[in-house]
Amino acid sequence: MCHDLGYTEMRLPNLMGHTTIPEVVSKTAEWHKLLQTGCHPYARMFLCSLFAPVCLDTFIQPCRSMCEAVRDSCAPVLACHDQNWPESLNCDRFPAGDDMCLDTLSKEYQHNYKELPKPTCQGCPLIEESYSYKSALGAFCDNDFAVKVKLSKRKFASGHYEYVTEGLVEFIKQGMLLPYDTRNLIEQWLRINENCAHRMMRHSRSMVYILAGDIQHGNVVVNRVFHWQKKDSQLTLATRKWRHHKC
Secondary structure (H helix, E strand, O other): OOOOOOOOOEOOOOOOOOOOHHHHHHHHHOOHHHHHOOOOOOHHHHHHHHHOOEOOOOOOEEOHHHHHHHHHHHHHHHHHOOOOOOHHHOHHHOOOOOOOEEOOOOHHHHHHHHHOOEEOOOOOOOEEOOOOHHHHHHHHHHOOEEEEEEEEEEEOOOOOEEEEEEEEEEEEEOOOOOOOOHHHHHHHHHHHOHHHHHHHOOOOOOEEEEEEEEEEOOEEEEEEEEEEOOOOHHHHHHHHHHOOOOO
16 A cells, blocks of 8 residues: 555554554455545555554654545545444544644645535436437436446446456536546446446446546536447437537
8 A cells, every 4th residue: 555655664563553564464454445435645644654654763743634635535435335434543633733744735735625526326317228318318417417438337346346347438518527537437437336337237347338427616526327228329419419519
């Protein structure tokens, strides 16, 4: 988890009270899944400052502001997986802010981060297998964005699944999505809403979907999911008519 952070030696005991490397490795494994969701760009740095603190004469703790920023973004993701933000990471235990704590969250960065669309935990949208081109056009009109994407899942020896996109994301309606970030955003949405992803991809083979949704208060919410099957004339017709369709 803490590879390539700019240092090669850590202190033990660490700030979580762990005294051996096997214990640290075991405890950090619990956080890998959360970090894969990309819930906050400084989540890894925050956790590593506690589990694998750099080997200096004194501990460099994370500042309270860093803890609060990571907590506010990542706690809802944990809640989506029926977990609470742990008491061991109570932000009140960290210094409020001085030269001896880790804080890389400038006000400008915090503002920009809040402005970027982010996936969020949500109720699962209905996976639509049967529809008309008119209902698909209605979905395109009613939502901020609609994208065509090929999705697949991979099973690990541990029994966990990874959900990924294959190939390029095709925009039907772009809305506020950023072209260079949409593929990553979709994969993060699948990781955060893993129960929804599991319902969507019941089989191991790759499948094509149209995801339609909104950007609500900076959060990406998927409202409609169409399963694009082979020789699907209705969705093909809807995407062709969309270019000249008036909502």
